[in-house]
Amino acid sequence: MKPLEGRIALVAGATRGAGRGIATMLGEAGATVYCTGRSVRGRPASGDKRPETIEETAEFVTARGGRGIAVRVDHSVEEEVSALCERIRSEQGRLDVLVNDIWGGDALAEFGAPFWKQSAANGQRMYERAVFTHLITSRHFVPLMVEKNRGLIVEITDGNTFGYRGSLWYDLVKMSVIRIAFTMARDLRRTQVTALALTPGFLRSEEMLENFGVTEANWRDGAKKDPHFIASESPAYVGRAVAALAADPNVGTKAGRVFSSWDLAREYGFTDLDGSQPHWADYFARAFGKPWPAAGDAAYASWRNGPADLACPDWPIY
Secondary structure, eight states: OOOOTTTTEEESSOHHHHHHHHHHHHHHOOOOEEEEEEEEBBBBOOOOOOOOOHHHHHHHHHHSSSEEEEEEEOOOOOHHHHHHHHHHHHHSSOEEEEOOOOOTTTTTOOOOOOOSSSSSSHHHHHHHHIHHHHHHHHEEEEHHHHHHHHHEEEEEESSSSOOOOHHHHHHHHHHHHHHHHHHHHHHTTSSSSEEEEOOOSSSSOOOOOHTOOOOOTTTTGGGTTOGGGGOOHHHHHOOOOOOOOHOOTGGOOOOOOOOEEEHHHHHHOOOTTTTOOOOOHHHHHHSSOOOOTTTTTTTHHHHHHHHHHHOOOTSSSS
């Protein structure tokens, strides 16, 4: 029996990148996964030029041994989130895993420019898309978990430190997501519902692979463009991290904290699709001669101004 067989999951923001990897690996573990997003076949999200769709993600979930269900939802529209919640309540009677990976800020992040030169409208839009959507989704689905007194909520972020992320608005969004997990955990402390945050490392999303001119089959060739690409990970890696967390009967001990795919891989023993076990913090220490920054450490800021930043200024994309 697969570890998540019979479990019901929702991956909000499952069209591509980390969201697709998480949904697919939850399927690999046997879960039924509702895959939401705004891009469906023949109807991409407004302004979205990427080809990925939620139907493809659902098909990958099923191909891996789970059951994928694609539902078009704009998580910034509360009525659509509410309708999805009622559908899952009607069809399943519960929700065991909620993953908030809603993003939509790639075109809005203005890396490299000081905050006073960045567009306030873009910043507000990014915050609405990547923070407020998480709050709306949790507001509707967490009560479904509380009713059964069980469940896992995973907030997907970028980075597990207080280090600067290259743009004020982007940094604010990703730190806010970590804080959401902390504060939800506080409100849920008398229940068996666990909220935590999780970051991937250098993520080989579909767009990142395209930027480097490689595929998942020959991704190592991307290191010719940027040597740090050799330490990257596929979206399945963070996906297996979520599956491992969901299968852990003691996951409640992790409530309110932020975790990384690389540390959880060592803790739980899973690997990436190619059998490797990339560890971004270890690679960082070797490549830059300093440890992966702790909270408040300025090392991250200095690294963001280095060669890797120039090669792929919007790392990571998901």
